[in-house]
Amino acid sequence: MPSVPSVLFVCVHNAGRSQMAAAWLAHLAGGRIEVRSAGSAPAETINPAVAGAMREVGVDISAEVPKVLTAEAVRASDVVITMGCGDACPVFPGKRYLDWKLDDPAGQGIAAVRPIRDEIRVRVEALIAELLLLR
Template sequence: MTDMPIILFVCVHNAGRSQMAAGFTRALSGGAVEVRSGGSEPGTSVNPVAVEAMREVAIDISEEVPQLMTTEQVRDSDVVVTMGCGDACPVFPGKRYEDWELEDPAGRPLDEVRLVRDEIKTRVEKLVAGLLPEAV
């Protein structure tokens, strides 16, 4: 692992789960982690309900733009967290992978997206604490 760990969050559309996870990681790590996110089939914009759910916890993801996950991003990351993208993510030997089974917030009402958001926060806290025990 490099001096500054790199975490890549991947979901299908890069419009909800991965964007929320990236937002929490940026906030909780205090900039001590390089955060990337991407999708196997990126959408055109971030889910507005996910934006609202994150705004409720004072994290702004409204300016984020879904992006295509690249092989280079995966190769260059220390930790790759997948969320429902199946086998679309390339696998490199020796790389740390985690697969987080989370409900897709697409088309869900705010009260359900809050539950997904809170689960993501809990998982990000654990991930960041493992990489940077002094950060959380």
């Protein structure tokens, strides 16, 4: 049986975009894809507006904690999706890298976070279809 594909989502603070993407992937893929998220300069806590926006769609990320990006996390992932972390993301040969240009929800209210949340869901759904089709 083929191994389960693994995806790492990376943004600067691991408090918004990468947390939403990881939560959507875990929620929608139902264990068929391994999910990680990290930040190049992690915040202390998850962005409350992000947690609220995800709670509105039935996905609770309030217990998540921002994690620091490590070379090991990159090495262990098949696909690394960055969201504004720039050169802080380590690059390893043989990994697939994607950069998702998304607005940063930092400092934004829940009304501004909703469209970012919804755009991430669309991208994650496409990623799931692609990764599972390749297996």
